[in-house]
Amino acid sequence: MRVSLNELEATGRKAAIGLGVPVGLAQDAAGAVTWLAEAGMPALPALLDALAVYRTADVSILTLGPSAIDRFLVDGENRSFGPCAGALVMFGLVACANPRPEQITVTLSDAKAAASVMTVSGDGVTLSDGGISGSCTVVLSGTSGSTASHPTVRAINRFGVEVSDADWQALEAYAALTLVPADARSREKGAGAGLVDRD
8 A cells, every 4th residue: 555654654653652652752753764765665664663662672773763863963972782673763763863964874783794874974865775684783873984885865755655554554553552432431531522512
């Protein structure tokens, strides 16, 4: 099925909130996944992997990723953590973080030693896809080497993305956790417009 980038972002944000992700981190994750999808990467599977382990704080890219970016931008020291499920989300988090003009490089390495590298320098984003799979270790560094061998990432899916029905249903199931039952008891506790239309 095909969904718009707006649908992906809104449903991804609601899904994260439904699982208890704080609103700010949920917004970061939704923006990151939309960037990944727009760049033609498997965004929704990465988000679902990340959401599945969110409550395991020491391996959650949704909490570790933004914290590592903030600390890197403050002190410039290399950061390493993981392995994390859904680590591909880190590329979107860094791309959307609007870091300083200095270069920031993200390296994802899986258990088979395959690695994917993304470099952000000013407005330019370059990516080398190493065919990573599964949980990955994440390294943030401030290297200054040339990235001319890899093309600048450009949006290729501006008008929506193809997602599998099963993945979309899983995301919507997480998003549905934000809903309250449509019954009188919920309305008595403040949900909806009230017991009568004049409320």
